[in-house]
Amino acid sequence: MxxxxxxxxxxxxxxxxxxxxxxxxxxxxxxxxxxxxxxxxxxxxxxxxxxxxxxxxxxxxxxxxxxxxxxxxxxxxxxxxxxxxxxxxxxxxxxxxxxxxxxxxxxxxxxxxxxxxxxxxxxLKSPLERYRFLLRHRPAIIQKISLTNISRYLFTSREALSRARLMVAEEFSNQNTCG
Incomplete structure (x- = not known):
């Protein structure tokens, strides 16, 4: 039907x-x-x-x-x-x-x-907090969507999102080298 x-x-x-x-x-x-x-x-x-x-x-x-x-x-x-x-x-x-x-x-x-x-x-106050939330709860968005469209979804600039991604990558790198 x-x-x-x-x-x-x-x-x-x-x-x-x-x-x-x-x-x-x-x-x-x-x-x-x-x-x-x-x-x-x-x-x-x-x-x-x-x-x-x-x-x-x-x-x-x-x-x-x-x-x-x-x-x-x-x-x-x-x-x-x-x-x-x-x-x-x-x-x-x-x-x-x-x-x-x-x-x-x-x-x-x-x-x-x-x-x-x-x-x-x-x-969430900062682009970093918003990006971390996506990483934890909506990884498909991070994996499938362009950086420009993610920034539009987070209502932030592409540059601020790039800085947040860099900070997360540095945190991850530091965790892997320290432990």
Whole structure:
């Protein structure tokens, strides 16, 4: 049944799944690739609030639930393949198939947890503390995402992030030579 509602879609690097100003009507599962959720801040610089990887869920729940234009772009960071479906067509199935509703609730919980984590990261005072948090809790971001995009996610400059990385590398080097 779900396969009748979903379509496989190929998205090129730099292509938008959702643009600022458009109302979210679709959601997707990432079959392969990486995405960023971003906006342009008052300072004119791009800010990234979330990354999505293979097996993650793509959508802007706020835009869909409130039927309002998105304040975020969702953009492919590399060529990607997604399984896209219209959210509105899925909702009537919740009454018929509680398992679909349970999956939806779990996805919302995961989205809320990721938002809460990002707010916590931004509450950390220094780029060094933010970078250390990523190393401990979200190593996939460090491994897969460019330094420029990590700095945009941490709401810091690329230079400050480079200094933080250097400090962590020096600490690691000192630990290995001392012990």
């Amino acid at each position: 779900l396969d009748q509602l979903a379509t496989v879609r190929y998205i090129r690097k730099g292509e938008h799944f959702l643009r600022v100003g458009k109302v979210a009507r679709n959601a997707a599962f990432v079959l392969s690739g990486q995405f960023k959720y971003s906006f342009i801040g008052e300072d004119g610089n791009e800010k990234i609030v979330k990354f999505s990887f293979t097996d993650d869920f793509l959508t802007n729940c706020i835009s869909f639930n409130n039927n309002k234009p998105s304040y975020l772009n969702i953009t492919a960071l590399e060529d990607a393949v997604i399984l896209r479906f219209n959210i509105g067509k899925l909702q009537p199935l919740y009454d018929l198939h509680l398992s679909i509703l349970h999956v939806n609730i779990r996805l919302y919980e995961e989205i809320m947890q990721q938002q809460s984590e990002h707010q916590y990261i931004l509450s």
